[in-house]
Amino acid sequence: MPLFRASTEAETIALGERLAAKLPRGVVLLIGNLGAGKTTLAKGIAYGLGAALPDDVSSPTFTLIHEYGHGLVYHVDLYRLEESREVEGLGLDDIIDSGALVLIEWGERFPELFPPPRTEIHLRALPDDTREIELRRLG
Template sequence: MGSIISASPEETERFGRRLGEGASPRSVFALYGELGAGKSTLARGLAHGIGAREPVTSPTFTLVQEYRSGRLPLVHVDLYRLEGPQEAEALHLEEFWNEPAVVVIEWPEKMEELLPPQTERWELLLLSENERMIRRKAG
């Protein structure tokens, strides 16, 4: 999967679901894109792809949300409100890198140098009000 054009939130979620279905323990997904690009929608699809049954929402205010009802635990991280790597480091997210979990990080540029080597980077680009390009981003 290199890139797709998504014409709706449902298509973005379906793409995320496919990523989640193929995810393995210790998978880390970094989601890049401006506000409204669909990062949380893609993360919701990922969660559903690993079988999470809880409602999946963006953890903008809590920063980290865990879902444990799927075939793998999912850790959903939203770093939007952080100032930079020092604040991200204080969250001790590296503890999740070695757990048999899937980690999804929105706004990963706030901690780029702390991401583990296995990170899959995905960029969501706004093409129009409804269309997004979702593409693999070079690490």
């Protein structure tokens, strides 16, 4: 599966922009540690799809779900949720069924809720601040 490197925040946004058109609609899990660059990549993806300017994409850690481009892109952060039941209450199924691109941070904590087909983007911070970013398609 394709592996990319981005050595600055701007490069991570630019990579998101490039990847945007290649991502099939539906669930995209953004997987990586705190500060790995998940939200930064989401800025680029939303921008690449013409849904928002990078600066207008902010972390949904507290709001849980942000929507961009009139339903084109959703950005979800499940960090603060602990149980599947709480996630099920968000109504993500309808959003996923709508054909939107649904970017989800910390969704891998609830694998049973996001069965394949789905895309995973794994982000890893290297000691020099470069990010290794890998795309995986499941199902």
